[in-house]
Amino acid sequence: MSFTTRPELVGTHGMVASTHWLASASGMAVLESGGNAFDAAIAAGLVLHVVEPHLNGLGGDMPVLVHDAESGATRVICGQGVAPASATIDAYRDLGVDAIPGTGHLAAVVPGTFGAWMHLLATRATKPFAELAATAIGYARDGHPLLPQAATTIAAVAEVFREHWSTSAGIYLTGQGEGGLPLAGQRLRNPVLADTLERLVAVASAAGSDLGDQAEAARREFYDGFVAEAIDAFARVPQWDGVAEGAHRAFLTGDDLAAWRASEEEPAASSFAGHTIAKPGLWSQGPVLLQQLALLEAAGIAELAQDDDASWVHVAVEASKLAMADREAWYGDSWDEDNLTAALLGDLLDGEYTRARAELITERADATLRPGSPGGRSPRLPGHVLRAMGGDGQWPGGLGEVRPGEGEPTVARGDTCHLDLVDRWGNAVAATPSGGWLQSSPAVPGLGFALPTRAQMFWLEDGFAASLHPGRRPRTTLSPGMVLDADGRFRLAFGTPGGDQQDQWTVPFLVRHLVRGLGLQEAIDAPAWHSSHAPSWFAPRPAEVLGLHAESRLGEPVLARLRERGHHVTVAGAWSLGRISAAGVRPDGFLHAAANPRGMQGYAVGR
Structure with missing residues (x-):
């Protein structure tokens, strides 16, 4: 077992993991x-x-x-x-x-x-x-x-x-x-x-x-x-x-x-590594995680991700760019009745569609924004995004930041919290x-x-799932998740703050835990990264062409190889990306939990 910043908690009575020790306690x-x-x-x-x-x-x-x-x-x-x-x-x-x-x-x-x-x-x-x-x-x-x-x-x-x-x-x-x-x-x-x-x-x-x-x-x-x-x-x-x-x-x-009440609905779900991953639906960015995991399985993740080398990170980043491009074209609360239904989600996760998308991943970092055509639908991008792009679909000006939105945020936007719980009866909650x-x-x-x-x-342009309409939910980056086993039994509640990055940071976490067999704390502590290539959902919706942010702990040899593949790498602090927490039930029946040391405030408690 590798060194971890804190123990993975194991017990039988209950577990709480969150982004603040007072909330966990x-x-x-x-x-x-x-x-x-x-x-x-x-x-x-x-x-x-x-x-x-x-x-x-x-x-x-x-x-x-x-x-x-x-x-x-x-x-x-x-x-x-x-x-x-x-x-x-x-x-x-x-x-x-x-x-x-x-x-x-x-x-x-x-x-x-x-x-x-x-x-x-x-x-x-x-x-x-x-x-x-x-x-x-x-x-x-x-x-x-x-x-x-x-x-x-x-x-x-x-x-x-x-x-x-x-x-x-x-x-x-x-x-x-x-x-x-x-x-x-x-x-x-x-x-x-x-x-x-x-x-x-x-x-x-x-x-x-x-x-x-x-x-x-x-x-x-x-x-x-x-x-x-x-x-x-x-x-x-x-x-x-x-x-x-x-x-x-x-x-x-x-x-x-x-006129408003909270509602309850079925989660979006798909299989990965012999488990079912559950997320909120297309009004959130939750299906982005499902799409990335499907793309990685199509790309042969079991062989790729045994070590945090440049090949695995590259494929994960390119998969995130494809999923985030679909997010820009297709995600939102409502569409016409023939499009934004369970059928659209099913088409986004369809095996044939996923395999075709995975074939777009090459040895080089791609500089375009490439939404797909799930179910044969023709993708469209909002005018703000198109005006920021060249005629061939490339982000303009080579490397650097572009702003598909207009104006600047007046003051800094906020971030997010997260909370995971499981009790001795097996009830569980993941909230963001x-x-x-x-x-x-x-x-x-x-x-x-x-x-x-x-x-x-919202976009102030008609015709998109994320277009403003009275009574419509704005799309949201908030994205708690759960893992169920093949028989539908609860295994894990997980999530992280981080806006657009929430469903990117959790990809290597789940791969390490479900594919490589790392413990929760070890999977959380391992180095993190994310792409900033696609437009943010937050005003003014910036994007960094070919942008890749990675913790320095990935190591300079890996970072150098990623640059050679065409990624514009920004080296982040050694412990700076993500605030994942998780709590669940192990296959042997023990409860377990872990929380992120990054930010120096998240904690898991339990017995």
């Missing part, structure tokens, strides 16, 4: 008190909203994969809110906006995270909402040690807070540093958020002991009560975003919140909370959290 406390994985996920997720406000929030968005041990069913709970009823392409163009920005009111959609947690509470939990929310309320009220990255993020947007977003300044510029900046490690409180959670708990508790009634009461109070009223009032007031005139009101209204970032939208007065800005992922 909070979830484990619920398991220790007799709760199941669904209870623990709610408690840990609410803590993540408090302690990682630069990465997610109570008003954000989130897909959740759940596995029910009793029924054997694996399902997706969609906590991705939709575009407002008045948010049309023409409405944005009337404002002189040709590409939705990444910050401020113009990008606001319905907050979905809280609705997803309440759906989980109503359908699978065993403990009252008051008990599950108590730890998060305590960290909001009494404070938590501010992460260094959070302190850096707040410092970067402090002037925006001081000059324009006073509600955010009132929460985050109350520290001991110059001008009220909070210092890394100092106690940060958000009493406004604590008040909001306590009011929601009080409403839930007043509904009685039935958890379905509690969940519905809290959900209704959020989406049609005091929370919705505060959001509606705030959304009507123009807020600075630096776009066009510099301040805009939101399209989002209280009626949009009242994100959005509602403190740096991307001003805090709503009286609520203590920000609105999601996921509308930036």
Whole structure:
């Protein structure tokens, strides 16, 4: 066994792995008190909203994969809110906006995270909402040690807070540093958020002991009560975003919140290495992972990936570029009835289609963006992307960055969190909370959290699955995953923050674990890489022609050979790419879990 940064945890009672040690410990406390994985996920997720406000929030968005041990069913709970009823392409163009920005009111959609947690509470939990929310309320009220990255993020947007977003300044510029900046490690409180959670708990508790009634009461109070009223009032007031005139009101209204509910659906799934991999559907980027794994199997992954040499990395990168090109042409929430159906997903994963795509991989790095024709459909790319490309489909100007979107993000966008749990009964959760970032939208007065800005992922051009339409889910990079065995039994919950890179970093992780037989921690610790060749889904949607980012631990000989194959290699820090965590059930029945040392905050706990 190779050296690992920490032990892979093995036990029988329960496992929690997440991107923050306080969330992991909070979830484990619920398991220790007799709760199941669904209870623990709610408690840990609410803590993540408090302690990682630069990465997610109570008003954000989130897909959740759940596995029910009793029924054997694996399902997706969609906590991705939709575009407002008045948010049309023409409405944005009337404002002189040709590409939705990444910050401020113009990008606001319905907050979905809280609705997803309440759906989980109503359908699978065993403990009252008051008990599950108590730890998060305590960290909001009494404070938590501010992460260094959070302190850096707040410092970067402090002037925006001081000059324009006073509600955010009132929460985050109350520290001991110059001008009220909070210092890394100092106690940060958000009493406004604590008040909001306590009011929601009080409403839930007043509904009685039935958890379905509690969940519905809290959900209704959020989406049609005091929370919705505060959001509606705030959304009507123009807020600075630096776009066009510099301040805009939101399209989002209280009626949009009242009309929305979290939904539940079958996951997208395909086979790999004798297992089934489950992901959210084409409204997420989850099928990108499935496509990459299928391409790698078609390319003979079992022989290629025994070592982290240049040949294996090259094929993995080229497979990701093909899958990401399909992502650009085909992914999104809706299409016409004949196209964006289960048939499209099936055609993208079809064996003949995959083999034909795999044959496009050569010994040289390809400089084009090549979406395929699943089921014989003719691919189209949005105008912004086409204008950034040459007539032969090549990115222009040789190596370097191109920007298919327009404009620059006003302030830095946020990242994401992740959470994996499994209990002693075999119930499991993989959740990826994100959005509602403190740096991307001003805090709503009286609520203590920000609105999601996921509308930036829509195109303001008709005819695409990712085109803006009222009531449509924006496409999202959020992408939790699960592994099932050949008989459909749960084996692993996994995922990572990282935007467009989420479904690239998990490729070598799964190959190392499922094909090479590495342990969870060893597979997480191993060197990571990703391609930046395809357009990002985040404004302003940059791409790097032939771009490949790789941790230095791959070794200079491997990096040199990748350059010889035509990749534009950016050497990243030795421990800088990815924040994967995982928790599951081994074939021998033991539970196990692992978390990423990168970022120095993720942790797994269990016994």
